[in-house]
Amino acid sequence: MAVNMTGDRASSAPVPVAMVVAILIAGSVATVVFDLFGQALSPLAGYAxxxxxxxxxxxxxxxxxxTVPGAGHLLHFLIGLIxxxxxxxxxxxxxxxxxxxxVPKILIAIAYGIxxxxxxxxxxxxWVVGMPAFLGFTGITWVALIGHVVYAVTFLVTHDWLERR
Structure with a gap:
């Protein structure tokens, strides 16, 4: 079913609701997996x-x-979600x-994560914040690489599964 931005059915600018929902769900799942990996699993394994x-x-x-309290969390969430x-x-x-x-989509997702x-x-x-490029190639650099690839692959798998349903 398609709806326009006012909620009416069948308009000149249809928005496929199922596609939007699939994108939002897949983005949410991928963000949770990214955070789980980068903020819990990686430190538990002794990494950054x-x-x-x-x-x-x-x-x-x-x-x-x-900045204001919560703004960084909101921005991080919106980037992962949208x-x-x-x-x-x-x-x-x-x-x-x-x-x-x-090229298989899984390889495209890995390249996208990179x-x-x-x-x-x-x-x-x-460029924007002024930190060293790639954070100086410290331990966090490599955890971030894996985390972004995990994000992209998780998004692909979740989104494709939702689209097939």
Whole structure:
């Protein structure tokens, strides 16, 4: 079923509700798995703990001059729920379908996760916030790489499963 932004059925600008719901659910699941891996499993295994909220707060402070309590958590959540999924749906998937349709989607998801890692630790952390590129290639760098790949693969698997239902 398609609805427009006012909730009426069959309009000139239909929004496939099932697709939006699948994207939001897959983004939520992938964000939870990313946080579980980076903030619990990795430290339990003796590796670095991810701090995505710290980077989000740094971004907010750089862009707006200050941050408020909860803003970093909200930004981190919105990026995982909406931002990264839109990058997959609107950029990565169409490009891969057009340029490399023979490549399995799991490999495209791994490449997308690496792209997310570059975006987070080079573009955002370095260019926007002013931290060392890739956080100086410390332990957190490699946990973040795995975490972003885990995010992308989790999103792919969850979204594809939901779309098949």
């Amino acid at each position: 703990k991810l701090a995505p909220v710290g980077l989000a707060n740094g971004t907010i402070k750089t862009l707006f001059g200050a 931002g990264y999924p839109l990058g997959w749906i609107l950029v990565a998937l169409p490009l891969s379908d057009r340029l490399t349709p023979w 792209g997310l890692w570059i975006f987070a630790l080079y573009i955002m952390a370095h």
